[in-house]
Amino acid sequence: MWDVAVVGAGPAGATAALAALRARPGSRVLLLDRSGFPRDKVCGDGVAPHALDVLEALGVVGLVDDWAPVHRLQLDRGEAGVERLLRRPARVVPRKVFDARLVDAAVASGAELRRHRVRSMASGQNGIRLDDTIEARVVVAADGAHSVLRRAVGPGPAGRRALAFRAYAPTRETGRGRQVIRFGQQRQPSYAWAFDRGDGWSNVGYGEVLGRGDPPSRDAMTAALDALLPQVSEGSREWQAHHLPLSAARWWQPDGRVLLAGDALSLVNPLTGEGIYYAVLSGALAGRAAVGRTASDDPGRAYRSAVQRELGRHLRHTNVVARLARHRPVVEAAVAAARRRQAVFDDLVELGLGRGLLTPRVLAGLLGR
């Protein structure tokens, strides 16, 4: 009998394991993943400083200090554009590196890592049974955008999804030291990006929110990237696409012993596609709730309250802004307002990467247009 079984060793799962062991040292924590590490994960690789704050609070300090800080963010929309210094730099770290380091940290703190693809889940005598072979008092479901465990606990509300692909390409002179985002003109909402890793390579890609029609083909997405950011994909390799489950104002965590975290809880920011920070934060809360005093009563309920406390308002606000952003003039107004005032730019960054809210000055900037 494990105290906690964590399914999925991405940022959400590895952080959940770390947090459980930090909250209750000596707990028996099993970390399962279908892949061996290091493994790739399709992503823009942009790591917000907020994610590193959560990890530092769990004792994981300087995880990616050897990757160059990226100080500048450029946002473009048609002819309008803004480029400014970020209040705190981000880092662009291949997930093959980032995730493997996080898993190492979880193992170093006492988690047992096992390669295993979970296929089924059922109630056991004293806890939850996975594949009839593993039993744990509490399970953290951190198995990503296509979570098997989320489907097993119930349907939950069907949220919106985006589809995006990424590739790695040599960094162009104009892209050095910055993250560039250019919003699409055709499909809404959509954007292309080029994020400098600082080692001569950039993560480049394109994504769009899926509607009722057919998803875009690979050719359509590469054409969109080339149209929005000409030449950034020259010499590119490692093309791959993946879904992003976008967060909504209403989210779903059932009572009981299965805690959904990260993409399995659909926590990707609908404005930016950022999900690592929310994965790490929800993982930390899930790990704590799994071994907390209330865990014997109802860890699901305790965890739901914790997520609500930390992210509830932010999720409501980003949902409102995401709805507004479906209208092109709103995105243009936001870019123009950020160009006029650093403070508006900072607020928009917090909304897109952290726990920011729709502040009066952002609202005034939008209405001013």
Ligand SMILES: Cc1cc2nc3c(=O)[nH]c(=O)nc-3n(C[C@H](O)[C@H](O)[C@H](O)COP(=O)(O)OP(=O)(O)OC[C@H]3O[C@@H](n4cnc5c(N)ncnc54)[C@H](O)[C@@H]3O)c2cc1C
């Ligand atoms: C193209 C693209 C670009 C993105 N860009 C960014 C960005 O720049 N910055 C950002 O912050 N976010 C970005 N995101 C979002 C980010 O990648 C995710 O939000 C983040 O990876 C979520 O972490 P997670 O731990 O919840 O899930 P994951 O990172 O997906 O980890 C899930 C783990 O579960 C394992 N697993 C799955 N099923 C099972 C199973 N049945 N049994 C055992 N193990 C299983 C998988 O192998 C995987 O290791 C992007 C996403 C995409 C698709």
